[in-house]
Amino acid sequence: MLSGPDVSAFSNRLRKSLTHWQKWARRRGISCFRIYDRDVPQFPFAIDRFDTVSPRAEVHLHVQEIDTGWKRGDEDYTAWLVAICDSICAACAIPAAQLHLKRRERQRGTSQYEKLEGDAETLVVEESGHRFEVNLDSYLDTGLFLDHRPARALVGASIAARTAKRETVDFLNLFAYTGSFSVYAAVAGASASLTIDLSNTYQAWTARNFALNGIDPGRHRLVRADVLAWLEAACTRPERFDLIVLDPPSFSNSKKMQGVLDVQRDHAAMVRQCHALLADQGELLFSTNLRSFELEPGLQSPGLTEITRQSVPEDFRRPGRAAPHRAWRAVK
Numbered sequence: 001m002l003s004g005p006d007v008s009a010f011s012n013r014l015r016k017s018l019t020h021w022q023k024w025a026r027r028r029g030i031s032c033f034r035i036y037d038r039d040v041p042q043f044p045f046a047i048d049r050f051d052t053v054s055p056r057a058e059v060h061l062h063v064q065e066i067d068t069g070w071k072r073g074d075e076d077y078t079a080w081l082v083a084i085c086d087s088i089c090a091a092c093a094i095p096a097a098q099l100h101l102k103r104r105e106r107q108r109g110t111s112q113y114e115k116l117e118g119d120a121e122t123l124v125v126e127e128s129g130h131r132f133e134v135n136l137d138s139y140l141d142t143g144l145f146l147d148h149r150p151a152r153a154l155v156g157a158s159i160a161a162r163t164a165k166r167e168t169v170d171f172l173n174l175f176a177y178t179g180s181f182s183v184y185a186a187v188a189g190a191s192a193s194l195t196i197d198l199s200n201t202y203q204a205w206t207a208r209n210f211a212l213n214g215i216d217p218g219r220h221r222l223v224r225a226d227v228l229a230w231l232e233a234a235c236t237r238p239e240r241f242d243l244i245v246l247d248p249p250s251f252s253n254s255k256k257m258q259g260v261l262d263v264q265r266d267h268a269a270m271v272r273q274c275h276a277l278l279a280d281q282g283e284l285l286f287s288t289n290l291r292s293f294e295l296e297p298g299l300q301s302p303g304l305t306e307i308t309r310q311s312v313p314e315d316f317r318r319p320g321r322a323a324p325h326r327a328w329r330a331v332k
Contacts, residue, residue: 005080010043011087018091021049021315032125032146034315035092038066043084048146049092050134054124059094062136065103100136124212128153130183131212133205143178143205147316147324148247151285154311156184158243158283163189172196172241172277174227174270175248179206185243186215193220194241196227228261231273240279246270250290263288268296271304271330278332287311287327295328304330 014036021035031051038044044066052058063085072080081103089096120137127149134143155171162169171185171193179202182195197203203222210217223230227248248270252261267288274284286304295304311327 005076005083007043007080007083007087010040010084011091013040013043014047014088014091024314029128030149032127032144032149033313034146035061037316037318038321039318045084047088048142050123050125050136050142052123053126053131055121058098059092060098060100060123060136061088061092061094062142063088063099063101065101102140128156130180130187131209132178132180132183133208133212144180145177147312148180148287149313151245151287151311151327152180152184154307155181155243155245155285156188159185159188159190162242167242169242170194170240170279172244172274174231174244174246174274176202176206176245177247178202179209179222181245181247182206182220183209183213183215186210186220187213190243191219194223195221196223196225196230198224198226200224228259228266228270231270231277235273235276239277241277241282242279243283243285244274244278245285245287246274247285247287250288263290264293267293268299271299275330275332280332282332284330284332285327286330287325289325291322293326299328303332304328 017036017039021033025031025033032049034046034048036045036047038046046064046066048062050060050062052060065081085096085099085101089099120135123134123136124131125134125144126132127144132144136142159169159171168191169185169189171182171190173179173182173185173193173195176182176195176197179195182193185193195203195206197206203224206222207217210220248261248263248267250263267286271284271286274286278284284304295306305328306326307329308323308326312323312325316324
């Protein structure tokens with residue numbers, strides 16, 4: 001009888017990593033975190049653990065196969081991937097239904113790990129007392145970028161410190177995705193917030209996140225708009241903000257936009273526009289996940305200081321590997 005693919009090196013490393021990161025997360029009260037990230041190069045996966053609070057308290061794993069360009073025959077590849085998924089379920093003690101696989105192409109033979117979009121279940125997770133809806137099947141991303149966990153905490157802490165001094169805080173979230181920064185800002189006591197994204201889908205998702213956290217939509221507004229066009233118009237208006245988060249995608253050519261967004265080309269203009277929109281002593285947090293990104297040298301004049309070391313969490317750091325994002329902070 002022929003044996004299946006040998007994935008023991010992967011399985012052994014995953015068990016060790018899981019033990020380490022579970023202890024790490026438990027000490028810090030973290031319930032959503034990365035447990036494996038290409039730790040064995042021959043097994044190029046990123047695995048994130050989500051401990052849900054609704055509709056049931058259980059462990060779900062978001063498993064992404066990283067495309068390395070390696071070539072395998074279809075049958076061998078499928079057998080290898082099934083063996084990987086089986087070993088993940090065994091190491092993490094979860095049923096196949098709680099493993100959510102994202103991979104570069106569909107192959108027959110792994111149906112137990114495939115989820116159909118119509119069957120995707122909405123899950124709710126908790127982070128530092130904040131609740132967020134995640135979807136681990138229907139989209140490339142889950143609805144919550146775990147590598148921005150410390151950046152969200154920085155936003156919340158900054159606003160809480162200002163409100164403790166009885167200061168009013170107006171918050172602006174640009175390219176807001178599902179509004180996680182806005183949730184932190186509102187819960188921390190922001191007087192008002194403006195959350196801007198071009199996607200109706202993501203704005204509706206943000207509204208559900210607001211509802212999960214009891215956030216008043218009257219004071220915390222959602223605006224569907226092209227951020228590039230909105231920024232240009234906003235600089236002519238008197239409204240100013242005490243804290244701005246600018247976290248654009250690397251590239252976007254959405255038909256809903258007036259033009260094309262290229263973060264490398266456009267970041268300097270956006271940063272300067274955001275700086276102009278800051279109130280005195282206002283803060284700007286700028287972030288990008290473009291690996292090849294180079295900050296325009298002239299942006300050091302508004303006092304932009306890199307804070308990537310503080311903004312990338314421990315579970316996303318790997319020796320010799322680029323950070324999942326870079327971040328900068330400026331104070332006006």
